[in-house]
Amino acid sequence: xxxxxxxxxxxxxxxxxxxxxxxxxxxxxxxxxxxxxxxxxxxxxxxxxxxxxxxxxxxxxxxxxxxxxxxxxxxxxxxxxxxxxxxxxxxxxxxxxxxxxxxxxxxxxxxxxxxxxxxxxxxxxxxxxxxxxxxxxxxxxxxxxxxxxxxxxxxxxxxxxxxxxxxxxxxxxxxxxxxxxxxxxxxxxxxxxxxxxxxxxxxxxxxxxxxxxxxxxxxxxxxxxxxxxxxxxxxxxxxxxxxxxxxxxxxxxxxxxxxxxxxxxxxxxxxxxxxxxxxxxxxxxxxxxxxxxxxxxxxxxxxxxxxxxxxxxxxxxxxxxxxxxxxxxxx
Numbered sequence: 001x002x003x004x005x006x007x008x009x010x011x012x013x014x015x016x017x018x019x020x021x022x023x024x025x026x027x028x029x030x031x032x033x034x035x036x037x038x039x040x041x042x043x044x045x046x047x048x049x050x051x052x053x054x055x056x057x058x059x060x061x062x063x064x065x066x067x068x069x070x071x072x073x074x075x076x077x078x079x080x081x082x083x084x085x086x087x088x089x090x091x092x093x094x095x096x097x098x099x100x101x102x103x104x105x106x107x108x109x110x111x112x113x114x115x116x117x118x119x120x121x122x123x124x125x126x127x128x129x130x131x132x133x134x135x136x137x138x139x140x141x142x143x144x145x146x147x148x149x150x151x152x153x154x155x156x157x158x159x160x161x162x163x164x165x166x167x168x169x170x171x172x173x174x175x176x177x178x179x180x181x182x183x184x185x186x187x188x189x190x191x192x193x194x195x196x197x198x199x200x201x202x203x204x205x206x207x208x209x210x211x212x213x214x215x216x217x218x219x220x221x222x223x224x225x226x227x228x229x230x231x232x233x234x235x236x237x238x239x240x241x242x243x244x245x246x247x248x249x250x251x252x253x254x255x256x257x258x259x260x261x262x263x264x265x266x267x268x269x270x271x272x273x274x275x276x277x278x279x280x281x282x283x284x285x286x287x288x289x290x291x292x293x294x295x296x297x298x299x300x301x302x303x304x305x306x307x308x309x310x311x312x313x314x315x316x317x318x319x320x321x322x323x324x325x326x327x328x329x330x331x
Contacts, residue, residue, distance in 0.1 A: 032058065032079040032080040032106060032125070032126030032127075032129050032130060033058055033059040033060070033079055034058065034059055034060040034061075034077070034078045034079045034080075035058050035060065035061040035062070035078060035079065035080050035081075035082060035130065036061075036062050036063075036064050036074060036077070036078040036080075036081050036082070037050055037051060037061065037062070037063045037064065037081075037082045037084060038064055038066050038070055038071070038081055038082065038083050038084065038085070038090075039063060039064070039065065039066060039084040039085070040065070040066045040084070040085065041065055041066075043084050043085075043112050044063070044065075046084060046112050046114070047063045047084055048063065049137070050082065050084075050110075050114075050134070050137065051063060053136065053137050054130075054133045054134070054136070054137075057133055060078075062078075066085065068093070070093075071090075071093050071094045071097060072093075072097060075094075075097050075105065076105070078105055079105055079106065079125075079126050080105055080106040080107070080108060080122065080125075080126035080127060080129075080130050081094075081105055081106070081107045081108070082108055082109075082110060082130060082134075083107060083108070083109040083110070084109075084110055084111075084112065085109060086109070086111075087109045087118055087120055090107055090109050090120060091120060094107060094121070098121065101121075101122070101125070101169070102125070102169045104121065104122060105122065105126070106119065106121060106122025106123070106125050106126035106127035106130070107119070107120050107121045107122060107127060108120070108126075108127040108130040108131050108134070110134055110139055114134065114137050114138050114139045115138075115139060115140065116139060116140055116142050117130070117131035117134035117135065117139040117140065117141045117142065118131070118142045119131050119141075119142075119143055119144070119145075123143060123144070123145040124145060124154060124156035124157065125156070128141070128143050128145060131143060152179050152180065153179070153274070154172075154176050154179055155172045155175045155176050155179065155184075155203050156172060156176075158187060158205075158273065159205050160271055161248050161271025161272055161273050162187065162205065162207075162247060162248050162271060162273055162308075163207065163208045163212070163247045163248060163271060164205040164206055164207050164208060165205065165206055165208060166203060166204070166205060167204040167205070167206050168198075168200075168202075168203065168204050170200065171198075171200055171201060171202055171203040171204070172203050174200065174201035175201065175202070175203040178201075185276075185279075186275055186276065186279045186307070187205065187273075189310055189312075191310060191311075207247075207310075211245075211310075211331075212245055212246065212247035212310075212331070213239075213241050213245050213246055213247065213309070213315060213329050213330065213331045214246070214247055214248060214249075214250050214304070214305050214308035214309045214329070214330045214331070215232050215235070215236075215246055215248075215249045215250065215270075215305065215327060215328075215329055216249075216250045216251070216300065216301040216302060216303065216304035216305025216306070216307075216308065216327065216328040216329070216330055217231070217232070217249055217250070217251050217255075217261065217300070217301050217304070217325060217326065217327050217328075218251065218252065218255060218291075218299065218300030218301045218304075218325070218326045219255065219258060219260070219261065219324055219325045219326065220323070220324050220325075221258070222258075222260070223258065223260045223261070223324040223325050224260045224324070225259075225260045225263040225264045225267065226260075226264075227260065227321060227322055227324045227325050228260050228261050228263075228264035228265075228325055229264045229267065229268065230321060230322075230325075231319075231320075231321035231322075231324075231325035231326075231327045232249075232264070232268075232327055234319070234321060234327070235316055235319055235327040235328070235329055236329070238316055238319070239315055239316050239329055241315070241329070243268060243270075246270055247308070248270060248271040248272065248273050248308065249261070249265050249270050249271070249272045249273070250272075250273050250274075250275060250304030250305055250307065250308035250330075251272065251273075251274055251275070251300060251304050252274060252275060252276075252277070252280060252297060252300045252303075252304060253274045253275065253276050253277070254277075254297070255274070255300060256272065256274035273304075273308060275303070275304050275307050275308070277296070277297055279303075279307050280297065280298050280300065280303035280304060280307060281297075281298055281303070282307070283298075283303045283304075283306040283307040283312065284298040284299070284302070284303050284306075285298070285299055285301075285302020285303055285305070285306060285314065285317065285318065285328060286302070286314075286317060287299055287302055287317055287318045299318060299326070299328075300326070301318045301326040301327050301328040302314060302317065302318050302328040302330075304328075304330075305328040305329055305330030306328075306330050307330075308330060309330035309331045310331065311331050312330070313330065313331060314328060314329065314330050315329040315330060315331050316328055316329040
């Protein structure tokens with residue numbers, strides 16, 4: 001998460017001896033399940049409001065009254081601390097505790113009026129995620145990690161979206177720089193058994209579960225959250241799979257900002273991975289698409305389902321829902 005005096009910028013390196021090793025599935029990008037809200041007594045009403053609003057998005061969300069040693073007393077018990085306080089207080093009380101960016105808990109501070117939500121450590125390991133959730137209460141997420149500031153999906157965020165975790169954390173310094181320069185490209189899949197030799201500019205992601213499916217989806221502009229959810233459920237009903245089998249939702253980069261899609265994925269706790277045009281053209285599905293003729297893009301749902309699947313084959317060819325959303329399922 002964050003070491004010593006570093007900030008949460010993607011390009012910051014860690015000088016620990018751990019090699020940035022991240023061996024557990026709950027240490028991937030943007031993951032926080034157990035939260036503690038640290039609050040002064042006079043701000044307890046706001047703490048309760050936060051818990052009531054976002055509590056169902058996490059396994060645990062506790063409220064702890066602030067005292068001088070509160071962070072030290074509970075360090076290591078939670079994935080992320082929400083500090084309902086000035087950022088300077090949180091920094092001074094935790095600076096001596098910070099050791100390794102992959103192991104330290106994340107910290108996000110928010111003011112009593114819920115105006116700003118500021119990740120100060122562990123941006124890619126829970127703090128950005130919490131800040132985005134606090135945005136649903138009106139707070140402005142002030143994220144300073146370089147990829148998010150540039151509106152791009154960093155490696156740790158991709159890991160979270162694909163239900164994987166980063167094995168060699170130090171590599172993300174170079175691969176996130178490639179993200180900023182638009183030079184990284186799609187995540188390459190390699191199925192074993194194989195032995196792989198990689199350099200320090202290759203980030204290795206390990207899947208959190210052995211088998212899974214990918215929902216490939218496209219839509220007309222402005223399709224609603226309800227339409228996406230209904231379309232995905234209808235598609236799954238035509239297979240032997242359910243939501244628990246879904247690794248992530250695949251789509252095209254030209255659709256990655258569709259509000260309905262993102263809201264639907266968030267409601268179902270699914271990550272979204274956007275594939276560029278070249279990748280989708282390489283994995284074009286069998287169903288003809290008018291978009292290929294009109295704008296040069298293949299059918300998004302089938303191509304993204306194939307591109308995202310470990311075996312790169314379709315379980316379900318494209319189906320449409322209410323002339324708004326198309327869905328295919330790959331594995």
